[in-house]
Amino acid sequence: MITVSLQGYGFFVCMKAIETKETSTSNDSPARIREVLARALDLEILSLTEVSALIALRDQAMWEEVFNASAMVKEKVYGKRVVLFAPLYLSNECMNNCLYCGFRRGNQEAKRKTLSIEEAVAEASILSSRGYKRLLLVTGELAGAVNYLEGVIDAIYKRTDIRILHVNSAPMGLNEFKRLKASGAGVYQCFQETYHIPTYRVMHPSGPKADYYWRLNVMDRAIDAGFEDVGMGVLLGLHDWRWDAFALIAHAHRLVEKYGFGPHTISVPRLQPAQGAELKEAPYAVSDSDFKKTVAIYRLALPYVGVVVSTREPAYLRDELLLIGASQISAGSRTSPAGYMEGGDTEQFEIGDRRNLEEVVGKIASMGLLPSFCTACYREGRSGDTFRHLAEDGGIKNLCQINAILSLKEYVEDYAPEELKLLLERRIKEEALKTGNGLFEKLQQIEKGKRDIHV
Ligand code: SAM
Ligand code: SF4
Numbered sequence: 001m002i003t004v005s006l007q008g009y010g011f012f013v014c015m016k017a018i019e020t021k022e023t024s025t026s027n028d029s030p031a032r033i034r035e036v037l038a039r040a041l042d043l044e045i046l047s048l049t050e051v052s053a054l055i056a057l058r059d060q061a062m063w064e065e066v067f068n069a070s071a072m073v074k075e076k077v078y079g080k081r082v083v084l085f086a087p088l089y090l091s092n093e094c095m096n097n098c099l100y101c102g103f104r105r106g107n108q109e110a111k112r113k114t115l116s117i118e119e120a121v122a123e124a125s126i127l128s129s130r131g132y133k134r135l136l137l138v139t140g141e142l143a144g145a146v147n148y149l150e151g152v153i154d155a156i157y158k159r160t161d162i163r164i165l166h167v168n169s170a171p172m173g174l175n176e177f178k179r180l181k182a183s184g185a186g187v188y189q190c191f192q193e194t195y196h197i198p199t200y201r202v203m204h205p206s207g208p209k210a211d212y213y214w215r216l217n218v219m220d221r222a223i224d225a226g227f228e229d230v231g232m233g234v235l236l237g238l239h240d241w242r243w244d245a246f247a248l249i250a251h252a253h254r255l256v257e258k259y260g261f262g263p264h265t266i267s268v269p270r271l272q273p274a275q276g277a278e279l280k281e282a283p284y285a286v287s288d289s290d291f292k293k294t295v296a297i298y299r300l301a302l303p304y305v306g307v308v309v310s311t312r313e314p315a316y317l318r319d320e321l322l323l324i325g326a327s328q329i330s331a332g333s334r335t336s337p338a339g340y341m342e343g344g345d346t347e348q349f350e351i352g353d354r355r356n357l358e359e360v361v362g363k364i365a366s367m368g369l370l371p372s373f374c375t376a377c378y379r380e381g382r383s384g385d386t387f388r389h390l391a392e393d394g395g396i397k398n399l400c401q402i403n404a405i406l407s408l409k410e411y412v413e414d415y416a417p418e419e420l421k422l423l424l425e426r427r428i429k430e431e432a433l434k435t436g437n438g439l440f441e442k443l444q445q446i447e448k449g450k451r452d453i454h455v
Pocket of ligand 2: 094095096097098101102103104105139140141170209
């Protein structure tokens with residue numbers, strides 16, 4: 001039995017045992033599941049009852065149908081493009097003590113470092129020289145973080161070719177969010193970790209993060225401050241994945257009801273071993289098979305939302321996920337401050353996919369997909385409900401396709417190693433032929449040196 005209640009600006013999700021027995025066998029019959037999939041294929045946001053039918057599904061053969069539908073929804077919304085980015089870890093200092101994290105305050109072994117603005121620019125320049133245009137700035141919880149972030153963001157925009165910076169930092173107050181937005185940050189991202197209050201309390205024993213509701217309402221504050229693009233997630237492994245995935249989707253629904261749009265992205269971080277973490281194993285370990293189901297459920301439940309898979313996951317699984325619903329991936333990541341310059345000490349967690357950017361780009365292209373370095377939507381004001389409606393009407397797909405081709409062409413001209421160029425040029429040509437829209441002229445302009453052409 002699932003109960004969701006919304007109380008004013010507070011938000012409570014109470015899900016009593018989403019166990020096989022209790023989530024009725026009648027609502028996950030093949031006929032019912034196919035009805036739900038048909039609605040998702042019409043790019044409708046699924047109701048919570050429909051989501052619960054997917055979550056309760058146990059029939060493996062039906063799951064194959066779900067994965068196929070999820071792949072089709074992804075293709076309908078985004079076409080073949082896969083957006084690439086890298087995290088830039090600014091600081092591993094932190095006021096909190098999350099039991100699962102290597103950066104937690106109580107970790108005496110950690111070598112602490114907060115990058116100076118010069119060092120942050122140096123890290124961003126290294127990434128820029130490899131071809132990245134989009135970075136995610138990540139920090140532990142620091143006092144006065146917004147002052148620091150403003151300085152870093154301003155310097156990276158002014159002094160490197162990075163075109164968009166997203167931020168994953170601890171929750172802030174309304175005024176701080178206004179300043180962060182004004183500094184030019186794209187997406188503000190923050191994971192609830194778990195919606196299950198008793199588990200949340202155990203996992204976050206001290207520091208500002210111990211306040212469940214301060215974190216729960218962070219998306220409202222960020223949106224009220226002007227962030228139309230927010231990124232959400234739960235840390236898979238802390239509590240039953242079915243429970244938390246459902247709660248996250250319920251939370252997203254609440255944002256849609258209140259603002260007319262939900263999250264821009266949902267990430268699927270899965271708990272990894274971390275040096276110095278107090279938690280030695282996941283209380284609710286999530287298998288690869290359940291991880292795939294989570295990605296598909298997010299994709300179907302909220303068709304227009306970007307699903308982000310990080311390098312926490314191994315290469316083989318990430319490749320598979322690209323075919324069933326993931327639309328954005330990080331590549332070549334380091335998860336410690338100065339990690340790109342020096343290798344860095346104290347990684348936040350163990351990385352599962354150690355391929356570099358070139359290898360990931362090559363793999364995506366060889367799978368018949370399109371690696372994309374596009375950053376156009378954030379800079380063209382296509383955010384919030386504008387983005388949602390464009391995506392639901394199939395309009396984002398065309399823009400994404402064109403921008404993916406153009407940004408990949410820039411990558412070929414400026415950064416790709418010789419051995420990759422042939423494959424990428426072939427993919428560009430194949431996709432450009434299908435796309436039309438005077439694309440070949442634009443590709444020629446890029447060959448002649450014009451940059452940042454986008455629609
Ligand atoms: N300090 C901020 C916070 O906690 O919101 C933002 C940065 S934190 C480094 C980013 C995310 O990393 C966390 O929200 C958490 O979900 C994830 N994380 C922490 N420890 C992890 C681990 N051991 N394995 C996988 N992900 C982890
Ligand atoms: Fe700090 Fe974030 Fe790690 Fe928690 S997850 S210890 S808040 S860096």
